[in-house]
Amino acid sequence: MLIVLLPEHLQPDSPGPVRMHWWHTDRDGSLLDTGHDTLEALHGQYPTERMRALVPPSAVTLYRVRVPVRKASAVRAALPFALEDFLSQELDELHFAAGPRRPDDRVAAAVVEQSNMVFWQELFEQAGWRLEALMPLSELHAELPPAGVLRVQQSPWPTDMPLVIVTAADQEPVMMEESLLGIWLQRRLADRDPEDRILELYGVDAGALNLGEDAQVIPGPDLSSELLEPALRRATDTRPVFNLLTGPYASGMAAPPWRKMRTTMIAAGVLLAVMATQFGLETWTLARERDRLQAEINSLFDTTLPTSRRVDPVTQFREALEGGGSSGNGGMGGLLYEVLAVSSKDGKAEIREFRATPVDMEIELHVASFAELETIRASLAAKPELRETLQGADSGTEGVTARLKVERSKS
Template identity: 95%
Template sequence: MLIVLLPEHLQPDSPGPVRIHWWHTDRDGSLVDAGHDTLEALHDQYPTERMRALVPPSAVTLYRVRIPVRKASAVRAALPFALEDFLSQELDELHFAAGPRRPDDRVAAAVVEHSNMVFWQELFEQAGWRLEALMPLSELHAELPPAGVLRVQHSPWPTDMPLVIVTAADQEPVMMEESLLGFWLQRRLADRDPEDRILELYGVGAGALNPGGDTQVITGPDLRPELLEPALRRATDTRPVFNLLTGPYASSMAAPPWRKMRTTMIAAGVLLAVLATQFGLETWTLARERDRLQAEINSLFDTTLPTSRRVDPVTQFREALEGGGSSGNGGMGGLLYEVLAASSKDGKAEIREFRATPVDMEIELHVASFAELETIRANLAAKPALRETLQGADSGTEGVTARLKVERSES
């Protein structure tokens, strides 16, 4: 991951390409490489890396306010009005971001101008970057000292002017120029009770600060070499504690919206794959059934119309039947109708097989007895236009199977 620090006092009309300090970290936040270059050059060097940016203290102000509601959306809605008395600008000119709730039950908040947010967005987009997070630099040093202690230490970050970090249990971290520290401390200590006037100085001399005789001063070594890597690890946390990319800036500069829908998209893809497989199986089954029916139609055509050349069996069957019905005694349809009517007159005969031409027909009947067979033959003989011939009959335990030939009479 890449961590970049936005330059202090960066403006849209700043001359020349913007050079930015950057740090390249591995998965656990350990420092791998660092440098000072433009965003475009950094994109050429690390085109696939994820990026997060740090906002210098001159461009963002941190507050801690008491907001009784707990719901995140209610906190965001109430935040501008809770900070209104501390701000000199119009609320609609400012972007508010809610941070974590501190141990004293107050909510950390950051305030930055909309114009800066828009400018930073354009700056990164023009260089081809999409930010995962935009974090206040001071917040990376929010390790809270004991109650009543003001801890002052040098900043490890490369800035235009050397900065010091002031942390306390009852306030958000403050970063300022060391030349302003004495005046700020005098005002800050004056607001504290005497027992809470404990000042820890790490690498910062107490002589020019004039903290007052009732202030307990504790000094220690310069901690700058030990502060950078813990802050970088905090900046690479999976879910940043403080992210300015909220509200109108969340969708434009944060991670692409489709990443949040990956689970839904995967489920939809699986469902589409199942539906496509089911559709394919049904298509294959219907194709097999079509081929089976076509084979049966062809077989029936060859059996029923052995003298006809098979072209379109269904159409040929229809034409043969319609032609037989309309041509009186000369068609196969009329002959078939008369034979079926005579053989099923009493509803007891079963036709197992037949072969027909326009002038004659061979049928295989199954009846219960020879008496029923003779009845059918009598029905056929009663029709003057038909001539019936018994070609054979077999008797079995299940009844009688007979083969008849029926043809039209010449007279």
């Protein structure tokens, strides 16, 4: 993931390409590389990385307010009215983002100008980046010191002027120039009870702050080198606790709009896959049936018309039957017609198999009894142009099966 720090006092009319400090981290937030470059150059170097940005303290203000509602959407709706007394600008000109609820049951909130939000997002989009999260820089140092303690530390971040970080259990983190720290602390300590005027100063000279005698100062070493890595880990959390990309700006950080329909799309995809599989199986089954029927037609053609070259069996069968029926001498069509006329008269017999040539035919008949068989043979023998021969007969419980050979008489 890439983390970039927006420059302080960045404006739409800022001259030249905008260069930003950046940090490249792995999934655990461990630092892999760092540098100072433009967004376009970063896109060329890391085209597939995810991008998050940090907003400097000069562009965003953090508050802690009491909001009685608990639902996230209700908290966001109530923030402008809860902060109205602290703001000098019109509410329509400002963007409000809700942060986590603190141990004192108050809600952290951030306020930033709408124009800056639009400008920052356009800046990243023009460079080819889809901004995933936009976080206040101060919020990365929200570790709470003990109650009644103001903790002051040197900032580890590269900024135009050296900054210090002030944290307390009853307020959001504040980052300011070190030159302003003395005046700010004097006013802040004056608002606190005497027992709560405890200062922890890490890497900050207490003598330059002109603090009153009632302030209890606890000095400590400069720990700024140890603050950067934990802050980067917080910045790379899967769900950042404080993200300015909410409300009208949420589409830039959240998952793409189609992801909300992912469940429906998956279900539709599964249904389409099932339908496609079913269609494929039906097509395969029909193709097998077609091939089987074609093979049976070809086999029947080779049996009944052994001397003909197979081109279109159905048409050739039809032409043979029509030609045989219309010819004066009979032929296979006429012979088949006469045999069928005799055997099917009064529904006496069932032809189960036959093999025919233009001059003779072998058929297998199934009749109810030998008497019916003899009747059929007598009817065939009564036709002077036909000669029949009984080649065999078997009787069973279901009737008699006989094999006859019928041919045209040569006389």
